[in-house]
Amino acid sequence: MTQPTSQNMRPDIRFLFGDEERSLSGIDPQMTVLDYLRLEERKTGTKEGCAEGDCGACTVVLGEPDGDGKMAYRTVNACIQFVPTLDGKQLLTVEHLKSKVGSLHPVQQAMVETHGSQCGFCTPGFVMSLYQMWLDGGEDDRGAINDALAGNLCRCTGYGPIIEAARKAGGIAAGDAAEQKRRADIATRLTDLVKDAGTLAVEHAAGRYYAPRTSDELAALLVAHPDATVLAGGTDVGLWVTKMLKRLDPIIYIGDVADLKSVSETDTAVVIGAGVTYSRAHDALGRVASDIGELIRRIGSRQIRNAGTVGGNIANGSPIGDTPPALIALGAKIVLRMGNVRREVPLEDYFISYGKQDRTPGEFVESVIVPKPAKGLVFKAYKISKRFDQDITAVLGAFAIQIADGKVAAFRAVYGGMAGTPMRAKKCEAAVIGKEWDEATLGAAQRALADEFEPMTDMRASKEYRMLVAQNLLTKLFIETSAPDIATRLVGKEAALV
Ligand SMILES: Cc1cc2nc3c(=O)[nH]c(=O)nc-3n(C[C@H](O)[C@H](O)[C@H](O)COP(=O)(O)OP(=O)(O)OC[C@H]3O[C@@H](n4cnc5c(N)ncnc54)[C@H](O)[C@@H]3O)c2cc1C
Ligand code: FES
């Protein structure tokens, strides 16, 4: 084992396990939080179902100081998070819910009273999702509860009793003074734990892991290790380890880089730092266009959105990532950085071909600049997947259209799942721009699609299905922009029951 390369680096991972301080050295940086809990701590309440972020049996709660002396809590999937990412955080598992006198926590009691558990395998994961809701004050709205529980699968109870438990448990009162003090104390302890402690640098025989705290430090580390794996939320990278059994060396984690975690807004654009999770980007992007907010709400589950980033969705180059088509339709740019040199690239040019992006070793995505739609530009995005929640896209269409005097003044149509990269449908756009926005133009646009895409058949959809859906999404756009009184989307109670 080698030692950290700089005096400003430290080898030990520091976090709170419940209220107890942990300082871990000599740990394989690719060990998952789930394995750590079960094999090292011998806390087996947290279960392994799928080891790929899908089932929620491994759900734990992470607490972090929010910068205002308070704590922010979020659920994550312990099966795809690596132990060093706990540095500076509080890890809470189902074992921490028991009171000092051994009584059940209100969310556990509610599960008992509503018969929310049968075989019990999923129960600790559900309890932790309920606990996170409870910490945030509780929920009564069916849609919001569905949203919080969509990442927890149960094969026994049929969800009704668990939803009832969520309502019954309620939440901690926002003004509870004792709870506020407890949280402020934890925030202070966590801040002190890593303050002035230097960069975490785990240099283990099995692999190295660095967690810089500033983007300058990150840039320097990536220049020194151009072949490193950049780790953001780990919702892709975690699976390379748990499913593909890859060894990654070194890993450079960007989740602790303070200046990559900001969302800023000007009159014309929203800028999302590469370390911002979907959950934090949701509101700002939803204000740019409500359909982007809805797209983000449907990415994975709450646990996935609490970890995954827009930057990671772009950097991974996937043809079925949900955010790139929408961002390309809006004309987004990304800022790429290598050392101290930055360049701005239109997002559509970043994707060169399947598996190939315009990013050189040592370079990283620093931020995403999302322009606000110009006056009169209408933005729509439609994700088609087999399930509404927690499913990967088969086809995604994102459209930005401006109609003036009955004619199409501007049009961008971008598809995911139709080619080796997210791609603009330029022939389709050409068939529409300058024309009357009527059924004849719609037909021409649909025929143009057939001329420019040759989608593939895979487990998500056949090529025929993909093409038909892509064409039908244009029909949906047409109806929504020319006959807004026709209902095309589920709303209210119906939507909550999807
Ligand atoms: C259960 C589950 C459900 C999912 N559902 C969806 C879904 O509905 N829609 C969807 O689009 N995706 C989905 N995903 C995929 C994944 O969540 C997204 O692609 C996510 O945006 C990846 O972001 P991350 O921060 O977790 O990236 P990571 O896993 O940390 O990294 C992903 C890739 O990007 C690179 N990278 C990350 N950040 C940077 C950076 N700043 N600079 C350079 N390279 C970088 C990494 O090296 C890696 O190659 C799902 C994944 C899981 C496990
Ligand atoms: S074990 Fe299934 S989500 Fe983690």
Ligand code: FES
């Ligand atoms: S109670 Fe059996 S899987 Fe949920």
